[in-house]
Amino acid sequence: MLNELHVNQIYRNLLHGQWVESTSGKTIAVRSPVDDSVVGHIQAMTQSEVDQAIADTKVALKTWALRPMSERADILYRAADLLEENADEIARIMAMEIGKTLPSSQNEVIRSAEFIRFTADAGQNIEGETISGDKFPGGSMNKLSIVTASPIGTVLAISPFNYPVNLTVSKVAPALIGGNACIMKPPTQGAISALCLAEMFRQAGLPDGVLNTVTGKSSEIGDYLTTHPGINFINFTGSTKTGRHISGLAGMVPQILELGGKDPAIVLEDADLKKTAQLITVGAYSYSGQRCTAVKRVLAVGSIGDELARYLTLEVEALKSGHPMEEGVTITPLISSEAADYVQGLIDDALAKGAVLLSGNRREGNLLYPTLLDQVTPDMRIAWEEPFGPVLPILRVSSAEEAIRLANESQYGLQASVFTNHIDKAFTIANRLEVGTVQINNKPERGPDHFPFLGVKDSGMGTQGIRYAIEAMTRPKAIVVTIRPELVNPVEDTPVTEGQGESEIS
The missing domain is CATH 3.40.309.10 (Aldehyde Dehydrogenase; Chain A, domain 2)
Structure with a gap:
């Protein structure tokens, strides 16, 4: 099931539904902390390839955001099933890639599948609202606001080595169910496990370009990614030092930062x-x-x-x-x-x-x-x-x-x-x-x-947790309906008393 990911242990990146190698011709060796053996090689992408990956999400967003919630959920359900089916293989990779015990690695993959399913459920249970104008003092029953959730755009998901599947899923699944596209940036240690997750979404039928992966040296593409004008939201888990750096660079781009602790x-x-x-x-x-x-x-x-x-x-x-x-x-x-x-x-x-x-x-x-x-x-x-x-x-x-x-x-x-x-x-x-x-x-x-799930002070900002993450990576959109336009004062934007005519408005 994972054969398309690599050729001779050289792992590629997902771009527009295809696994591709970097034009740089360079790769990075992922060495096991257990015995220093090479688990595989990942691509060292260039800044121009980052541009291409982000631009591709913008095209995919146009149709993905319009997909009915039920269709997005069905793709997530299939991805969860595929993740479970491949749990043993992914867990073995993870155990050698980051030195996590095999049972813990298996538990992480299974838990991630459950996370995806619950996210699909939660997305379908999030309802919009209608607000009547007369609830505000001096308001009118003449106006009705219909509030829905709109995707925020392209989400940059940056995950850490210690939970390369689960802490990637916690970012990607809520973003996708909300109608966003994603750029997945895994750590070097843990990248192969995260790329396996991306393959599950691809096999599940996620439209091309909705999820693209980016691997490479942080010194070359790290700051470039976090300051890219095509990124609309940053969801990061990692050290407080790196989180502060990202926050300082990203400016007004909304973020969730999950950082360190001294519990x-x-x-x-x-x-x-x-x-x-x-x-x-x-x-x-x-x-x-x-x-x-x-x-x-x-x-x-x-x-x-x-x-x-x-x-x-x-x-x-x-x-x-x-x-x-x-x-x-x-x-x-x-x-x-x-x-x-x-x-x-x-x-x-x-x-x-x-x-x-x-x-x-x-x-x-x-x-x-x-x-x-x-x-x-x-x-x-x-x-x-x-x-x-x-x-x-x-x-x-x-x-x-x-x-x-x-x-x-x-x-x-x-x-x-x-x-x-x-x-x-x-x-x-x-x-x-x-x-x-x-x-x-x-x-x-x-x-x-x-x-x-959240931290205060140097432990981060923003709130994880399925519903909270979906809400963070979407924004309210209000459509206001004027039920009887003839009863609205065009000058003062105030309702006209029932029975009054245009000539009576001073």
Whole structure:
């Protein structure tokens, strides 16, 4: 099913329904973080080819935007079915391309198919509205506004390495159901998995040019894409540094930016510490901590520090590290040696400043074994910086008030968790945390995908979540009907009292 994507492991780009090679003649090797083997080669597109891809969407938009919602939905349903049918093959590619475990890769593909189906459902359930003029003071029953949703144009979807299928689907599917066209820009690591997704939409019957893909070096086409006058909306997931850069360049182009996080888990003294430790461990170390919603620090309140640290140590030491294809593995090699170096630097800084090592601090190439640090203090980098790796710091605080203060002093505001057996305490703390989402007695996580997903401060702007994303990538269009034009004053634009004639209007 995926054979048309590549020739001899050279993957091409989708342009007007065809898989084509770049005129540059250049490709970029996608190397596995697991063993440095070449998974495949992707095209290094030129700026003129970016122009062509965007121009092609403008032609396709003219007819796609006029397609009935039911027809757009049918194509999305077929794409979801095809994605499920090819889940095992795409998951195997993903496991080697980004080092994600095979079960997690399979789950990502299946979840993405479900996302597409729900998006098709949601699109068909979004209704317009009619507004009577007499609802506004001094208004008239003579006017009626019919409000519908119109596509915003060409959407640039930029996805990250860690969820190359799901975080591409979360941008593309809502854009398409809203009648938009898309330019898909995947990361180098993860590009092949994302191109497989594009093939599913092509096979599903998406009209030529509605979805085009762009791959290449960010230094050559990155800024060119985000400042291109043909781009009408930017939907980006990635680092805060890159998000700020894009936002500064894009100016008035509307955007959704899903950026970094430093998600705290606040654990109160009345929490079930054993269960809490289990949830925190899953939240912190799944996919080696390479998740924006990973638990990135524990704020242990009061006297529970020793007991919580003991439970966490038991959980962390039970984690299995190794190859993503091995059964039962949680910790796999990080995406690059640079990423591993950065995480190791955070660990070294904390230990040099007095943190206590409870587990880990072993490294084999890009593979960092799960590391747990206790007695971490605010002067350590790990207390504030996002590691994007398998390390978890425990900060001991004297009160819930101190925990709230430390949580809110972060530059990030994505998610937070509060663990307690008292719901009133949970809501009191939740209402004071400066984040997009607070999880009560659960780890931070994305989804279910129809829930709003957003960050504040340096964690982003705009709201993901299926309905919210559809609404963001469409705009209201109002058509005002004057029911009885003869009753409108042509000078003052005010209604004429029933029974008055033209000669009576002064």
